[in-house]
Amino acid sequence: MCECCGQDKDIYLPQLATVNKARMMNGTELYLNLSMDAEPLDYKPGQFVEVSIPGFGEAPISISSSPTQKGYFELVVRKIGNVTSMIHKLKIGDKIGIRGPFGNGCYPIEEAKGKNLVFICGGIGLVPQRSFINYVLDNRSDYGNITVLLGTKCHTQRFFHSELRQWSQRSDIRLLETVDEKDDCWQGNVGVVTTLIPKIESELGSAFTFICGPPVMYKFVIMALAEENVSRDRIFVNLERKMKCGVGKCGHCQINNFYVCVDGPVFRCSELAVAPEAI
Amino acid sequence: MSVKKLSKESLLNWVDEIISTKKKVYGVQKHKDKTDRFEFAPLDSTADLRLDYDVTVLPPKKYFQPPTETLVAFDLKGGYKAACDTEKFIVIGIHPYDMIAINQMDELFQKDNYDSHYMTRRNNATIIACDVATASKDIFASSMKTATVKKGYDILLTDIGNGYVAEAATKKGQLLLDKAKTEKASDADIKARQAVWENNEKNLNKHPLNCQPSEVSELLEKAYNHPVWEEKAKTCFSCGSCNQVCPTCYCFNVHDDMNWDLKSGDRKRTWDGCLLDGFTKVAPDHEFRAKKSDRFRHRLYRKGKYVPSKIGGQIACVGCGRCIGACLPDIANPVKVYNRLLEDTSAVKK
Amino acid sequence: MNKPRVAVFDFACCEGCQLQIVNLEEQILDLIGAVNVVEWREAMSEQSHEYDIAIIEGSITRPEDEEKLWLIRSRAKILIALGACATLGGINKLKNNFDLNDVKKCVYGKDASKPHLYTELTKAVDEVVEVDYKIHGCPIEAKEFISIIRSLLIGKKPEIPEYPVCVECKAKGNPCLWEYGQLCLGPIIRAGCNARCPSAGHRCYGCRGYINKPNVEAAKDVIEKYGLSVEDLKSKMVLFGSRQDNTL
Ligand SMILES: Cc1cc2nc3c(=O)[nH]c(=O)nc-3n(C[C@H](O)[C@H](O)[C@H](O)COP(=O)(O)OP(=O)(O)OC[C@H]3O[C@@H](n4cnc5c(N)ncnc54)[C@H](O)[C@@H]3O)c2cc1C
Ligand code: SF4
Ligand code: SF4
Ligand code: SF4
Ligand code: SF4
Ligand code: SF4
Ligand code: FES
Numbered sequence: 001m002c003e004c005c006g007q008d009k010d011i012y013l014p015q016l017a018t019v020n021k022a023r024m025m026n027g028t029e030l031y032l033n034l035s036m037d038a039e040p041l042d043y044k045p046g047q048f049v050e051v052s053i054p055g056f057g058e059a060p061i062s063i064s065s066s067p068t069q070k071g072y073f074e075l076v077v078r079k080i081g082n083v084t085s086m087i088h089k090l091k092i093g094d095k096i097g098i099r100g101p102f103g104n105g106c107y108p109i110e111e112a113k114g115k116n117l118v119f120i121c122g123g124i125g126l127v128p129q130r131s132f133i134n135y136v137l138d139n140r141s142d143y144g145n146i147t148v149l150l151g152t153k154c155h156t157q158r159f160f161h162s163e164l165r166q167w168s169q170r171s172d173i174r175l176l177e178t179v180d181e182k183d184d185c186w187q188g189n190v191g192v193v194t195t196l197i198p199k200i201e202s203e204l205g206s207a208f209t210f211i212c213g214p215p216v217m218y219k220f221v222i223m224a225l226a227e228e229n230v231s232r233d234r235i236f237v238n239l240e241r242k243m244k245c246g247v248g249k250c251g252h253c254q255i256n257n258f259y260v261c262v263d264g265p266v267f268r269c270s271e272l273a274v275a276p277e278a279i
Numbered sequence: 280m281s282v283k284k285l286s287k288e289s290l291l292n293w294v295d296e297i298i299s300t301k302k303k304v305y306g307v308q309k310h311k312d313k314t315d316r317f318e319f320a321p322l323d324s325t326a327d328l329r330l331d332y333d334v335t336v337l338p339p340k341k342y343f344q345p346p347t348e349t350l351v352a353f354d355l356k357g358g359y360k361a362a363c364d365t366e367k368f369i370v371i372g373i374h375p376y377d378m379i380a381i382n383q384m385d386e387l388f389q390k391d392n393y394d395s396h397y398m399t400r401r402n403n404a405t406i407i408a409c410d411v412a413t414a415s416k417d418i419f420a421s422s423m424k425t426a427t428v429k430k431g432y433d434i435l436l437t438d439i440g441n442g443y444v445a446e447a448a449t450k451k452g453q454l455l456l457d458k459a460k461t462e463k464a465s466d467a468d469i470k471a472r473q474a475v476w477e478n479n480e481k482n483l484n485k486h487p488l489n490c491q492p493s494e495v496s497e498l499l500e501k502a503y504n505h506p507v508w509e510e511k512a513k514t515c516f517s518c519g520s521c522n523q524v525c526p527t528c529y530c531f532n533v534h535d536d537m538n539w540d541l542k543s544g545d546r547k548r549t550w551d552g553c554l555l556d557g558f559t560k561v562a563p564d565h566e567f568r569a570k571k572s573d574r575f576r577h578r579l580y581r582k583g584k585y586v587p588s589k590i591g592g593q594i595a596c597v598g599c600g601r602c603i604g605a606c607l608p609d610i611a612n613p614v615k616v617y618n619r620l621l622e623d624t625s626a627v628k629k
Numbered sequence: 630m631n632k633p634r635v636a637v638f639d640f641a642c643c644e645g646c647q648l649q650i651v652n653l654e655e656q657i658l659d660l661i662g663a664v665n666v667v668e669w670r671e672a673m674s675e676q677s678h679e680y681d682i683a684i685i686e687g688s689i690t691r692p693e694d695e696e697k698l699w700l701i702r703s704r705a706k707i708l709i710a711l712g713a714c715a716t717l718g719g720i721n722k723l724k725n726n727f728d729l730n731d732v733k734k735c736v737y738g739k740d741a742s743k744p745h746l747y748t749e750l751t752k753a754v755d756e757v758v759e760v761d762y763k764i765h766g767c768p769i770e771a772k773e774f775i776s777i778i779r780s781l782l783i784g785k786k787p788e789i790p791e792y793p794v795c796v797e798c799k800a801k802g803n804p805c806l807w808e809y810g811q812l813c814l815g816p817i818i819r820a821g822c823n824a825r826c827p828s829a830g831h832r833c834y835g836c837r838g839y840i841n842k843p844n845v846e847a848a849k850d851v852i853e854k855y856g857l858s859v860e861d862l863k864s865k866m867v868l869f870g871s872r873q874d875n876t877l
Contacts, residue, residue, distance in 0.1 A: 009393075009395075010351075010361040010395050010396075011392045011393065011394060011395070012350040012351055012361070012396070012546070013351055013359055013360075013361045014351070014359045016359075052353075052359070054353035054354065054355055054359075054535065054543075054544065055353070055355070055535050055537040055541075055544055055783050055785065056535055056783075056785055057533065057534060057535050057546075058533070080562040080563055081562040081563075081786070082785050082786050084562075085784075086784075086785075097353075097359055215565055215567070240561065241559065241561070241567060242558075242559050242560060242561045242567070244531070244532060244533045244551075245531075245533065247391065247392035247394075248390070248391045248392060249387075249388065249392070249394055249529070249531070250530055250531050250532070250533065250548075250551070251529070251530030251531075251551070251553060252530070252532075252551075252558065252559065254553075254577075254581075254585070255567075256580070256585065257584070257585045257588055262391050262392075276503065277567070277568065277573075310802075310804060312803065312804070312830060313804045313809065316804045318802055336802050336803070336804050337799075337802045341802075346800040346801075513846075513847070514844065514846070514847035514850050514851075515844065515847065516793065516795070516816035516817065516844050516847055516848075517792075517793075517840075517842070517844065518792075518793050518795040518796065518815070518816040519792060519793075519795065519796050519799075520795050520796075520799050520805075520816075523795075523796060523799035523800055524799055534788060536776065537779045537780070537783055538779075539656070539659035539660075539662075539663060539779065541663065541779065541782055541783055549800075550796075550800055552792075552796065555791075555792045555796065556791060556792070556840070556841060556842055557791045557792070571844075604805075604808075605799065605805065607805070607807055607816060607847075607851045608847050608850060608851055608854075609854070
């Protein structure tokens, strides 16, 4: 407890974690496996943490592992700017600051029980979705069919290769992939992720759908789902916005009446009707 | 707690005593550079205190959320340490509209996640508020129902001509007021204070709003695509001045400062503003609210709709009028926008 | 860790910015402790290794300067333009935008027709070579210089403000100079100087250059609203605005 304010927790104070594993997954994405030094991270699928690098700042990063796995959590970080470049320098045994988990808008674990689930991911959008996908796989009997659609720019940017291979070999989860840019090493589908949607028409009847990808993707996927008569209360989007605090104070992540950091990052699309800035 | 009366002289003596015994005392005084304006600043001498001021350039939020403050200190060896500003202080002369803005900030900084940095300062403060004696050129507190205030302060002073009525609202305030030479306020004094209140509730109104503040949220509901946003924002500089001077703006940026040892440093937060270009810009290069008109609209929606929905409907504009004076193209005036929308509501019904 | 080698070069300028660095006082020791400053001659010599950071002060006015600059660029890992002369072309740059005679009159008064004032077109450093970072100002702001150098020393991309001077001016609690009849360029000029001039009672004349999307049209409106004229501004003020796209 803080002597001066009497509060147990300073919401801006990072807690230390240790890097268990760190490896590049392709040219730009780093996989990190971490454990908190003090209390373990108690999180739900869909939540994120603020990763802190002294002197550089903080970056909000989705938790990619499922809470069904205990004792560690996983992140995947794309190198893009100041903080993420430093995160890429981390080595096994290094200490790093973590705040969180943050976000009250998580995946609808309870409500989705018994439903067919369709995950539509654009590139690094797979990272947060993976948390819920693996959660569902670990509680397989609670849920209906699982379909994952994954669109990547080009095959060299794919990651989680062995996990994707496992999924494609399992009978209780269906994975469809596509790449935007065709080349000789890629045998599969070519085209944006929306081109996969007609292929899974039969799944979409009463399914819950989950979208995560780059900002431009949402509008098109929602349109494509609308064409398949998926109503907006069965579409969930995982939104990204600029974040500075992660705790609903700094104002950067606001979309109309919502703070993505507190009210999201996962939103039910029908609830965003009042937030024209969202999509 | 009882209501007291202080003569003008005993008020001065009391402030003298406060200055000489307390470490940090801030009060309203003439602006150091432009003497026709007022500011909150460290109060060195009672003679500088100006309880008859109209409005200060910056609101007193700077004492609770300073323009720059350290949140945590860091050290490359992996250590983070929370910064904590523990100094007690007194602020003299906060007007009711600014007090109400602070009350709103108190709610917002405690809501969802308790912000101990703001709240520690808030709890360390003793606030001596005072009713408005001179209307500023752009005030519209009467319209916003913020011309008088009932809570948040420790002591409220009201100038009734032949002295001040002083009412302590907290134990901290009572203890402080006990040090003054006071008498019990007479019925006439209480009546005189009531008259000041009634007058202020009517006459601090240079820009009358043509509806109840509680109706603004509903008004905005219908106005999202109104042409006024585009029209006004055409001449917007995106300078953020309307944000910076507003007592209810609290958005901030966070950045790290490294010391020369290149090992340790501070993580700081600084005032930010939603009108500024880049406020919503993410890596690699996407700006969510890239259009000036969208940012201009966001500010007024935040004041009139979004924040109210988080704090029980109170509108987050207290009618201080600071943004009106701060905006060079003269587009920031919230009342002008709201009144314009009122006139046009029939036209915008979708 | 090896100390990064830093070389400083000055071209056409008053050296006021170097003076700001020299005036860092106690911090100059910290600076010298953290970097290895190489001499001009050493830096330009044939056998010189590459240097980590080249700091260029001043604007480029002569063909032989351009050649020197190309050489520097080829040897520097990071190239920084220091001060308004280097980032914007500085005061000299005026002539590129306005009628040359008017400008000479404005800058040099009655000396305008003297022959030694003839030069080639003035160029900012980034018109000759690629610039990694710009440290703005005339002269530069010592605090900002320090924070940018410290950022570079830890391998961080410095955060250079994109917002206008008004932000810092307001945060300092200054009443706006426009209300006192002064034509201040604060709303369209990049911050970072901690509103140096308005805080001292002088209008901002734009030494840090425009923000990315300056609303120049609005500025003209406001100038009229306050009963001033754009001509007032042209003749007196935008000494530094001239190389940029939208000019008042
Ligand atoms: C909820 C959420 C989850 C995310 N999950 C992941 C993830 O799992 N993996 C991953 O690689 N990236 C993720 N991102 C994006 C990631 O946060 C940004 O790439 C990162 O903040 C860039 O920081 P930087 O310092 O490297 O870049 P700089 O350009 O130097 O950014 C400076 C600062 O601006 C803010 N900022 C800049 N870009 C973003 C952005 N895209 N989103 C939010 N804040 C930003 C941050 O505060 C950042 O520190 C997520 C973003 C959000 C909002
Ligand atoms: S919006 Fe303007 S008038 Fe309202 S509180 Fe803020 S500064 Fe004052
Ligand atoms: S509304 Fe006025 S004060 Fe606000 S950013 Fe625009 S020009 Fe500046
Ligand atoms: S930028 Fe200004 S101070 Fe610096 S060298 Fe050039 S003229 Fe001198
Ligand atoms: S004085 Fe200049 S910088 Fe300051 S607020 Fe006014 S216009 Fe902006
Ligand atoms: S106020 Fe304007 S002119 Fe003065 S230093 Fe800053 S940018 Fe330059
Ligand atoms: S990140 Fe600060 S409010 Fe959401």
